[in-house]
Amino acid sequence: KQLTGNELRKMFLDFFASKDHLIQPSSSLIPENDPTLLLIGAGMAPFKPFFTGKMKPPHPRISTSQKCVRTGDIENVGRTARHHTFFEMLGNFSFGDYFKKEAISWAWEFLTEYLELPKDKLWITIHTSDDEAFDIWHNLIKIPAERIIRMEENFWEIGPGPCGPCSEIHIDLGEERGCGKPDCMVGCDCDRYLEIWNLVFTQFDRDEAGNYTPLAKKNIDTGAGLERIASVLQNKRSNFETDLLYPIIEYTAKLARVTYGQSDKIDVSLKVIADHGRSMTVMIGDGVLPSNEGRGYVLRRILRRAVRHGRLLGIEKPFLTEIVDIAANILAEAYPDINDKKVYIKKVIQLEEERFHATLAQGIELLNKHVQELAQAGKKVFDGAMAFKLYDTFGFPWELTEEILNEHTMSLDKQGFDQAMAEQRERARAARQDSEERVVIPDLSGLVTESLHANPDAESAKVVLILK
Numbered sequence: 001k002q003l004t005g006n007e008l009r010k011m012f013l014d015f016f017a018s019k020d021h022l023i024q025p026s027s028s029l030i031p032e033n034d035p036t037l038l039l040i041g042a043g044m045a046p047f048k049p050f051f052t053g054k055m056k057p058p059h060p061r062i063s064t065s066q067k068c069v070r071t072g073d074i075e076n077v078g079r080t081a082r083h084h085t086f087f088e089m090l091g092n093f094s095f096g097d098y099f100k101k102e103a104i105s106w107a108w109e110f111l112t113e114y115l116e117l118p119k120d121k122l123w124i125t126i127h128t129s130d131d132e133a134f135d136i137w138h139n140l141i142k143i144p145a146e147r148i149i150r151m152e153e154n155f156w157e158i159g160p161g162p163c164g165p166c167s168e169i170h171i172d173l174g175e176e177r178g179c180g181k182p183d184c185m186v187g188c189d190c191d192r193y194l195e196i197w198n199l200v201f202t203q204f205d206r207d208e209a210g211n212y213t214p215l216a217k218k219n220i221d222t223g224a225g226l227e228r229i230a231s232v233l234q235n236k237r238s239n240f241e242t243d244l245l246y247p248i249i250e251y252t253a254k255l256a257r258v259t260y261g262q263s264d265k266i267d268v269s270l271k272v273i274a275d276h277g278r279s280m281t282v283m284i285g286d287g288v289l290p291s292n293e294g295r296g297y298v299l300r301r302i303l304r305r306a307v308r309h310g311r312l313l314g315i316e317k318p319f320l321t322e323i324v325d326i327a328a329n330i331l332a333e334a335y336p337d338i339n340d341k342k343v344y345i346k347k348v349i350q351l352e353e354e355r356f357h358a359t360l361a362q363g364i365e366l367l368n369k370h371v372q373e374l375a376q377a378g379k380k381v382f383d384g385a386m387a388f389k390l391y392d393t394f395g396f397p398w399e400l401t402e403e404i405l406n407e408h409t410m411s412l413d414k415q416g417f418d419q420a421m422a423e424q425r426e427r428a429r430a431a432r433q434d435s436e437e438r439v440v441i442p443d444l445s446g447l448v449t450e451s452l453h454a455n456p457d458a459e460s461a462k463v464v465l466i467l468k
């Protein structure tokens with residue numbers, strides 16, 4: 001079935017509404033009352049207290065399309081067809097209400113009857129010990145046993161909290177999409193067997209120490225990637241070619257005067273910009289501001305990485321605010337608040353982007369020169385002190401330095417970097433004690449100054465000040 005991303009999202013929610021689910025809007029990316037999480041990375045995350053029984057849900061069945069950010073997937077962006085930092089997770093949840101039979105039957109009904117996906121291309125994985133799930137898939141849904149694979153890793157958890165065995169639905173996209181290795185099968189990390197939906201049978205609560213306590217009531221938590229299913233329905237080779245992301249790629253390609261689909265290197269940069277452009281839009285819309293710590297650092301890293309990939313494409317001027325316009329346009333149907341906040345989002349991005357541009361070229365020059373010197377001396381490890389200088393003076397997140405080094409098959413002395421950072425913190429603390437109540441006024445020229453290290457949040461504070 002041919003559907004737009006917006007139609008697919010709506011169809012999913014309508015489907016579960018028809019199964020007596022309460023449709024709730026997405027929660028903010030910033031978790032509420034959950035210090036174990038930096039950013040929401042799954043549809044179930046905002047519902048943890050409902051699963052554990054700490055709070056009573058407004059309805060025993062809920063369905064959402066949840067904004068998610070997974071920083072852990074940042075290096076995968078553009079290298080696989082299916083990973084984003086920001087994506088939307090479609091989910092249906094049962095809090096002590098229905099369990100495996102309904103969850104499996106409805107997922108199957110939605111995929112094969114509503115979306116009309118070909119039944120014989122769908123593969124199922126279950127937890128090694130889960131005979132109950134096998135029985136439902138095999139005897140009720142009539143999936144041949146050879147397409148139900150038992151796997152030890154089918155146990156889902158995200159930090160401490162509710163978790164349990166899971167069953168995942170994959171679609172075989174054909175041999176030509178695979179890695180070609182003889183042992184390539186479901187679960188292979190290549191793009192042939194695309195994982196589209198994870199059904200988690202939430203039965204345990206894991207504590208910080210790693211103990212698993214059975215929950216009083218059994219629950220269902222499912223997560224399906226909107227962009228992935230859209231790519232299948234729209235018959236595209238990757239999420240990036242769906243209507244949820246492609247307009248950004250088109251715009252950037254035009255701006256950089258490059259063509260999508262001609263070189264892997266160019267495509268990776270175009271994909272990174274499209275992905276990161278969406279992430280920064282939603283993150284700032286939800287109240288994250290660039291800083292040197294926590295989620296602010298995630299945002300800063302994502303934004304600076306996008307700028308660098310812009311430069312790899314030959315874009316030397318700030319361009320990210322236009323990307324926000326396109327991303328917001330696409331996302332506004334589902335998350336209308338993004339439109340209301342667009343002016344604010346763009347202002348934050350403009351400031352951070354300009355500030356980074358001011359020093360980026362110099363930093364890259366310095367880095368390249370040092371790489372060359374090391375190469376001539378036959379060295380393969382980039383010293384931590386120099387990486388710290390790049391961070392400190394030129395605003396390079398260390399991950400960015402590391403990534404550039406990887407392209408030169410060099411590695412980074414991370415320990416040395418951490419040590420230089422610790423020394424700097426110590427100096428800053430001493431300086432602060434010197435001048436007790438000194439008011440810190442961040443340097444507006446765009447250079448990272450001593451005062452910012454004394455107070456990393458000063459930068460965010462500055463943004464807020466300027467916006468006021």
Ligand code: ATP
Nearest residue numbers: 070073082083084087195196197198223224225228
């Ligand atoms: P993968 O194995 O492909 O990395 P996952 O097993 O980490 O996916 P889950 O944690 O099971 O993913 O999340 C549920 C669903 O959310 C996945 O089946 C997939 O459709 C979607 N999803 C997960 N991670 C991403 C991502 N980084 N970008 C886009 N969609 C994602």
Ligand code: MG
Nearest residue numbers: 070072073083
């Ligand atoms: Mg993953």
Ligand code: MG
Nearest residue numbers: 168187195198
């Ligand atoms: Mg997986």
Ligand code: MG
Nearest residue numbers: 168195197198
């Ligand atoms: Mg999974």
